[in-house]
Amino acid sequence: MGLEIESRASGSPFVARVWRSRSARDDRMTSVANASWDLVFWERHGRVRAAVHGPESVVSPAPVPTDATFFGINFALGTSMPHLAADRLVDGHVEIPGVTRRSFWLKGSAWHLPGYEDAEAFVERLVREEILVRDPVVAAVARGEPAGLSERTVQRRFVAVTGLTQGAARQIARARRAAVLLREGVPAGxxxxRLGYFDQPHLARSLSRYIGRTAGELGAGEPPEPLSLLYKTGDGPDVSLLGTSTRKAVHHA
Known part of the structure; x- marks a missing residue:
């Protein structure tokens, strides 16, 4: 493949995953659905760019340009930038202005570009400046914990923070986890x-909508056109569950 991807977990409650990648040639990948959002920086032909990429509600193709490097922070469900409307980010992005090799412009201030190793320190600064916030109710729901509020209130806050309904986020997470299990060799049945699908046709529809692969294709190993990064985080109920990749940044490189 023309894209090499590396990622790591994070100890920050605001961050789900930190990742970086490099492309060696023009290629294409399948960008799977993802309930969380990313802050992405990329460089190609000497030009550095940055964008906030929102949740992806369905699977979609993504071209991989040659000779580009990417770095991104995938944020935990419940984390948001209040000055950016969550519902407008779903299946979209907002490009960040004033980006150079050393700095970029965010909410009226210049910021040094973060890196793969110091992403958490950068996130802490965003939190201190109240650019980045975390909704405790949404975060609790994402962990499978009771919110102590009415279902209607929880749903309203969930949509306001994530841009997705709670049900949509759960369906995406379940499909991503199903893909991981199938790639590990677990039979479709x-x-x-394990994941509470009605039957195998129900699983097949979910995989088609959110992953873009059949159970057989996932069980057979890596296809000619690779999927964006999937990783196992455990067996808990976290609706964010599985992480990110270069995603839609490749469209704008």
Whole structure:
């Protein structure tokens, strides 16, 4: 493949995953659905750019340009930038102005470009400046904990913070987890049982909508056109569950 991807977990409650990648040639990948959002920086032919990429509600193709490097922070469900309307970010992006090799412009101030190793320190600064906030109710729901509020209130806050309904986020997370299990060799029937699908046709529809692969294709190994990064985070109920990749940044490189 023309894209090499590296990622790591984070100890920050605001961050789900930190990742970076490099492309060696023109290629294409399948960008799977993802309930969380990313802050992405990329460089190609000497030009540095940055954007906030929102959640992806369905699977979609993504071209991979040659000779580009990417770095991104995938944020935990419940984390948001209040000055950016969440519902307008779903299946979209907002490009950040004033980006150079050393700095970029965000909410009226210049910021030094973060890196793969110091992403958490950068996030802490965003939190201190109240550019980045975390909704405790949405974060609790994402962990499968009771919110102590009415279902209607929880749903309203969930949509306001994430741009997605709670049900949509859960469906995306379940499909991503199903894809990981199938790639590990777990039979489709067992995946149906573990994750609460009605039957194998229900699983197949979910995979088609959110992953872009059949159960057989996932079980057979890496296809000719690779998927964006999937990783296992455990067996808990976290609706964010599985992480990110270069995603739509490749469209604008």
């Amino acid at each position: 067992e995946v149906v049982h």
